[in-house]
Amino acid sequence: MSFGGMAQLLGFVRYIHDVKIVNQFFCCKELKETTTGNDIFSTLSEYLKSVGLTWQLCVGICTDGAPAMIGSIKGFVSLVKRENSSEITTRCFFHREALVAKTISNDLKSVLEKVVKMVNFIKSRPLKSRLFTKLCEELEAKHLNLLLHTEAPWLSREKVLSRVCQLKEDMLTFFTLEQEEFCDLLADDTWCAKLSYLADIFEVLNKVNASMQGKSENVLSSTDKINVLKEKLQLWGGKVKEGNLDMFSHVAVAANSGEIIPIISEHLAVLEKQLQHYFPNI
Known part of the structure; x- marks a missing residue:
């Protein structure tokens, strides 16, 4: 550190x-x-x-x-x-789980990169950050600020993505006179559905990661949690192929969510494969 x-x-x-x-x-x-x-x-x-x-x-x-x-x-x-x-x-047990979480397709990775650019565009400029906060206050948004993504703390991704999901309408209004590219993305229902899925899946992975930390944790309980995650991914993969997205709260209510079912299905399969790679002996 x-x-x-x-x-x-x-x-x-x-x-x-x-x-x-x-x-x-x-x-x-x-x-x-x-x-x-x-x-x-x-x-x-x-x-x-x-x-x-x-x-x-x-x-x-x-x-x-x-x-x-x-x-x-x-x-x-x-x-x-x-x-x-x-x-x-x-x-390190939960470091390996964090490496699994970094496995995303180029399509989803592009969404994450664009989100980081959007957040940095606002957060790295004090004036724009203050203006965005003022806009959120006037629109009575649930939150007044975005969260800055950092590569080192693994758990930051889900928090950043979830906050953008909650403020995407406010961000669209803010970017109307600032960045046309960002407006096009935030107005694209399919792109927003991918964003919603990333927020959901990172929330799942982060909860597992956080649950494996603490004084009372040991290798036996952590092993159980990884095995449960494997079973969930396998179950969810089958449900998603049937068109059922209820296990993902953000994407389930997103417009055009059905269009990204192949992307979600592929990503869940890759996650399951990566878990087996990083945890082959449990």
């Missing part, structure tokens, strides 16, 4: 104490220059030495899939295994 323009390395430990599994914050160290696997390894090695610990005491490591962490030659995990060859490595 980054704080004040500097990269911060956060470490957490899990261990058994008096027959209980304890999760505890371990350290926060600044990476002053680069953030390579060697930098991470050196920083943690120095900290372990300072508190009288060694890599031999470490049973397993759980990381995300970044090259700096899992690179086969200079990745952090590879460097640790040179110190302790019996080290067990695993990939």
Whole structure:
């Protein structure tokens, strides 16, 4: 993570104490220059030495899939295994689910990119942001502001898309004198139906992701949730082919929703396939 323009390395430990599994914050160290696997390894090695610990005491490591962490030659995990060859490595459970959520077709990806451009057009300009808020107040909109999309926090996508769904009529009014391209998209019922589906499916995926986090969560309960998601996607795929979209609240009431049934069906099938790819052993 980054704080004040500097990269911060956060470490957490899990261990058994008096027959209980304890999760505890371990350290926060600044990476002053680069953030390579060697930098991470050196920083943690120095900290372990300072508190009288060694890599031999470490049973397993759980990381995300970044090259700096899992690179086969200079990745952090590879460097640790040179110190302790019996080290067990695993990939962060909900990070894998987040990677599944990133799997979308070019058609749907284009919609997401356009939404981000619309939001940035307003949010990145203070004057336009204030004018949009004023417009929402006058139109008595449910919300007065859009939410800014960021790539790092995975859960931001659904919130951004849902807010745009709720304010798309207000945005259409705002863009009438600003951006003709955006007006054409927001006035297109088929495009808006795709937007509605993205808001719905990311809401589902984000709820699963968020439910797998917290002190009381463990690999068994997370596994159950992933298996339930697999079953839902399979069930929904069959329902969608029959023309039933009731499981998606936004798209079910959207105009021209029937026209995107093939797109939804294909995306659900791809999600199911990606879940099997990232979670093959559960």
